[in-house]
Amino acid sequence: MHYYPNPASGLDIHEVNVAVEEAFAEYGRGKVQMPPKVYITFEHGDFRTMPAAIPSLSIGGVKIVNVHPGNPPIGLPTVLALTIILNPGTGIPEAILNATALTDLRTGAAGAIASKYLSPKKSVVLGLVGSGLQAQAQVNAISKELTIREIRVWSRDEKNALSFCKKYTNWECTSVPLEKVCDCDILVTTTPSRKPLIQQEWIRDGTHINAIGADAPGKQELDPAILSRARVFVDDPVQAIHSGEINVPIREGLFTADQIAGTIGEIVLGMKGRKNKDELTLFDSTGLAIQDLAIAEIAMKSGNFINLRFP
Amino acid sequence: MHYYPNPASGLDIHEVNVAVEEAFAEYGRGKVQMPPKVYITFEHGDFRTMPAAIPSLSIGGVKIVNVHPGNPPIGLPTVLALTIILNPGTGIPEAILNATALTDLRTGAAGAIASKYLSPKKSVVLGLVGSGLQAQAQVNAISKELTIREIRVWSRDEKNALSFCKKYTNWECTSVPLEKVCDCDILVTTTPSRKPLIQQEWIRDGTHINAIGADAPGKQELDPAILSRARVFVDDPVQAIHSGEINVPIREGLFTADQIAGTIGEIVLGMKGRKNKDELTLFDSTGLAIQDLAIAEIAMKSGNFINLRFP
Numbered sequence: 001m002h003y004y005p006n007p008a009s010g011l012d013i014h015e016v017n018v019a020v021e022e023a024f025a026e027y028g029r030g031k032v033q034m035p036p037k038v039y040i041t042f043e044h045g046d047f048r049t050m051p052a053a054i055p056s057l058s059i060g061g062v063k064i065v066n067v068h069p070g071n072p073p074i075g076l077p078t079v080l081a082l083t084i085i086l087n088p089g090t091g092i093p094e095a096i097l098n099a100t101a102l103t104d105l106r107t108g109a110a111g112a113i114a115s116k117y118l119s120p121k122k123s124v125v126l127g128l129v130g131s132g133l134q135a136q137a138q139v140n141a142i143s144k145e146l147t148i149r150e151i152r153v154w155s156r157d158e159k160n161a162l163s164f165c166k167k168y169t170n171w172e173c174t175s176v177p178l179e180k181v182c183d184c185d186i187l188v189t190t191t192p193s194r195k196p197l198i199q200q201e202w203i204r205d206g207t208h209i210n211a212i213g214a215d216a217p218g219k220q221e222l223d224p225a226i227l228s229r230a231r232v233f234v235d236d237p238v239q240a241i242h243s244g245e246i247n248v249p250i251r252e253g254l255f256t257a258d259q260i261a262g263t264i265g266e267i268v269l270g271m272k273g274r275k276n277k278d279e280l281t282l283f284d285s286t287g288l289a290i291q292d293l294a295i296a297e298i299a300m301k302s303g304n305f306i307n308l309r310f311p
Numbered sequence: 312m313h314y315y316p317n318p319a320s321g322l323d324i325h326e327v328n329v330a331v332e333e334a335f336a337e338y339g340r341g342k343v344q345m346p347p348k349v350y351i352t353f354e355h356g357d358f359r360t361m362p363a364a365i366p367s368l369s370i371g372g373v374k375i376v377n378v379h380p381g382n383p384p385i386g387l388p389t390v391l392a393l394t395i396i397l398n399p400g401t402g403i404p405e406a407i408l409n410a411t412a413l414t415d416l417r418t419g420a421a422g423a424i425a426s427k428y429l430s431p432k433k434s435v436v437l438g439l440v441g442s443g444l445q446a447q448a449q450v451n452a453i454s455k456e457l458t459i460r461e462i463r464v465w466s467r468d469e470k471n472a473l474s475f476c477k478k479y480t481n482w483e484c485t486s487v488p489l490e491k492v493c494d495c496d497i498l499v500t501t502t503p504s505r506k507p508l509i510q511q512e513w514i515r516d517g518t519h520i521n522a523i524g525a526d527a528p529g530k531q532e533l534d535p536a537i538l539s540r541a542r543v544f545v546d547d548p549v550q551a552i553h554s555g556e557i558n559v560p561i562r563e564g565l566f567t568a569d570q571i572a573g574t575i576g577e578i579v580l581g582m583k584g585r586k587n588k589d590e591l592t593l594f595d596s597t598g599l600a601i602q603d604l605a606i607a608e609i610a611m612k613s614g615n616f617i618n619l620r621f622p
Contacts, residue, residue: 091377
């Protein structure tokens with residue numbers, strides 16, 4: 001059994017995008033096993049257990065990931081993750097991966113694949129709501145699939161937006177008010193908000209939105225009127241209804257499950273997609289265990305590991 | 312983060328029994344979180360993901376355990392397991408335990424606790440159907456709670472029963488036909504059978520049965536008429552109906568969920584139990600994630616570990 005302490009280091013972002021795209025395709029073909037995430041709650045946070053298998057890649061395993069919002073003041077990330085990979089032939093645990101940074105990368109890859117298929121154009125103005133690690137992961141991954149002409153970023157604390165832009169000196173990057181961020185081709189929201197931040201009237205026709213932040217019941221970043229106006233694609237309907245951007249509007253009767261236009265798997269397989277340049281499209285990402293398996297497979301090929309005695 | 316390669320070594324069996332008993336009590340009080348096991352199937356086996364938390368012990372985590380019946384010919388056990396323990400306060404993974412041998416011990420402990428409360432007497436003749444590792448675990452654990460006067464053991468291959476007895480020279484131990492094994496005070500069945508082995512007419516009034524072997528849909532060891540005659544206790548009704556001894560009889564209409572007399576948690580709390588010495592009692596054990604957490608907590612106190620860099 002191998003332990004990978006730092007498997008995200010040196011990964012090729014485009015290769016990660018391709019692997020996540022292939023996992024979505026297998027999902028679209030109905031060829032993966034992926035039961036719903038299981039939640040366990042603690043007093044100050046929770047953890048989610050995400051088992052899955054992708055037979056075509058001969059890979060199966062479990063991602064375990066927590067959310068503890070009180071961690072940053074004590075010097076720990078809010079989200080920490082492990083992925084355990086089992087040998088399909090014998091069931092023996094083959095690898096344990098520190099999956100915290102891998103989680104950022106595989107979520108970035110999902111946004112990149114959705115953008116590749118749903119963007120109104122190949123050269124884009126990117127609007128970012130939130131300027132944390134996931135915003136960086138989205139920029140890094142999307143830049144491998146599309147040409148970024150300009151970045152507009154908003155953060156609740158402008159200092160964060162300004163220091164975000166300092167990391168991206170290759171592009172024109174500016175800190176702007178929330179409404180100005182929405183004047184873009186691809187809007188990416190990555191905040192932990194529980195109230196809509198983005199108003200319907202700020203969004204132009206033809207925009208594509210990656211709604212990334214909402215990943216638990218009660219979270220939402222967008223005015224529900226945006227969902228009614230957009231063609232809404234999800235990664236997994238069960239997870240999206242439970243904990244994605246659509247979860248609160250569905251509970252409040254402002255959106256219904258039959259308004260979901262399709263899945264990212266169907267998009268990747270060419271069964272669904274953007275119909276014209278004026279359509280507003282939206283990808284509601286909750287994060288799939290098969291994304292974690294796909295990135296683990298790449299990381300195990302190149303990452304440094306230590307041997308652990310098992311059994 | 313610590314890795315425990317051999318955490319079962321040197322554990323005090325009685326201490327394990329006590330810890331598992333306390334986990335059952337917390338279950339009986341409704342104070343644990345334990346969603347149903349999640350199954351992922353491979354071509355030649357499966358694995359089960361078992362997340363849980365016991366707030367009173369400040370412990371939470373996930374056991375991952377496979378069943379690959381083709382493993383022994385290639386030198387691997389059929390069942391291999393890992394347990395991952397998270398810190399409830401921060402969600403950080405604290406420990407990864409090689410849980411293969413721990414799984415045997417915690418299942419043995421469940422049989423011992425059921426026997427302690429449901430045995431018709433304190434000094435018993437023990438009948439064993441099956442003579443593998445789990446039969447040993449049951450003897451070792453039960454001997455800490457009751458006095459064993461004699462062991463009668465049956466194995467499909469008599470050589471196995473004879474070599475089993477060579478391990479237990481402290482007691483009178485004999486290899487006998489299946490019907491003779493049933494002439495006992497406590498009958499323990501630990502086979503992977505998919506057809507009833509034990510006939511109803513072989514079982515005396517007053518016997519207690521630990522039905523351990525059935526842990527997946529389709530498995531059964533007992534004539535369903537035994538279930539109708541006995542007071543049937545389970546560890547968890549959802550799991551027992553899905554994959555315990557009662558799973559096949561329920562599917563075939565020979566037993567119904569409302570015939571379940573209660574849970575081991577209710578027994579431990581004194582809410583339910585044996586009513587008289589002539590009653591036939593049965594404990595249908597499927598194995599709970601909270602048992603794995605309870606034994607992990609003990610193992611982490613005394614076991615040797617190596618440090619792994621995380622995050």
